Amino acid sequence: MSTVLAGPLAGAAHVRPDGWLATPLTTDRTQAEAQARSLIQRQHPTVPGPVRCLTARYRTATFTLGAPPRQLLKRHGDEAAYLGEALAYQLLATERVLPDLHSTCDATRTLMVDFLDDPADIDRTGGFEELIATVATIHTAPARWPQAVSDTMAPWRLATTMGEPAPGWIRDAAAWRRLLQLTAAAHGEAHVPLGHLDLKADHCRRRVDGHLALIDAETLRPDLTGLPDLITLAYLAQTEGRNLPPRAVRQVYRRCINDRGAQWSDADLVTALAAFADATGLRSLHGVEQ
Known part of the structure; x- marks a missing residue:
């Protein structure tokens, strides 16, 4: 992966x-x-x-x-x-x-x-929620693409990839198909599943316009869905001393991503998380599914 x-x-x-x-x-x-x-x-x-x-x-x-x-x-x-x-x-x-x-x-x-040298303090009140909202903005960006960008990215639309064989690195093809189907139900079959950000506290910076920005975007991919980032957010919320339980991370993420046009139910999001773990061999969901 x-x-x-x-x-x-x-x-x-x-x-x-x-x-x-x-x-x-x-x-x-x-x-x-x-x-x-x-x-x-x-x-x-x-x-x-x-x-x-x-x-x-x-x-x-x-x-x-x-x-x-x-x-x-x-x-x-x-x-x-x-x-x-x-x-x-x-x-x-x-x-x-x-x-x-x-x-x-x-x-x-x-x-x-x-050059952004102003850290975005995700430890402050509301800071981690701002990071989750930024991630949700990235995951839903395909719904706001100009037509030229949308046309260029057409080969990565779920409508296309759901009919193709699972990638070679996937361990459970049935679980992978289940994940894509759930993602399509939440975002639509024209969705391009952006995900896999390099999320770290020191990669969160403040733009001159005040928005939180992420640096080091080289890991972003148009074929993984946003689930790896939700899992990473739950991990960060535990390992870097923040007082936000994994379940709360999932709830904030679902609210933020649905506010931006998705239609995730909590049950489907939990099922999709389990499908991602089964498909990829992920060892732990870090409590975000509980």
Whole structure:
């Protein structure tokens, strides 16, 4: 299902072995910064300087631009991750749930976005509920897509995928079909099931317009439904010290997503959660189904 660390999705998500990336990026910050300056001169010549390396990892590197920082350059070593993040910005362009995108470059696998340094405190009163509402906004974004985007994403509509064989990584094809049918009943067969966000407290930032935004959108996929994110929210509500029981997470999520056009009943949502676990081999639903 995924290449990210398993965490709350243990059993359904798997870690790739060391050395899987054919052309890893340098982890030397000085070298990474020099490479970024060269890329900017060739591909993004109008961006503000100076360039400062924030992170240098074998898969991704990030750099602030300007003093004080105004924009962020993100470079991907993995083409699939770059394409996934670029797609996320295109699919969520009008929702105000990500930093604003300024430019992309396929040749260098780089994106230029607003630099958001203001944390969105999800520990404050109502903060976690705001995060749940943001996730629900993302899950229902396909209902608000312009026609051109909707037409481009037609191959991922449930009306199409429900008639196709289950993906190779699915362990129980019948459970997978049951999950898709329940999702179609709640969202409609024209729905594209967005999901699989990299949800962490330190990925929640505040946009200049005040909205909560999520950074690191490279994991978003148009074929998994929103269930992995609901499960992750329940996990976060327990592991990061928040006083929100898993059942309450499900109830807030159902209210938020139904307010945005879905029609989930609580019984169907619980059944869908169980179907996702059966289909993928997920080891725990972290109490969100109770």
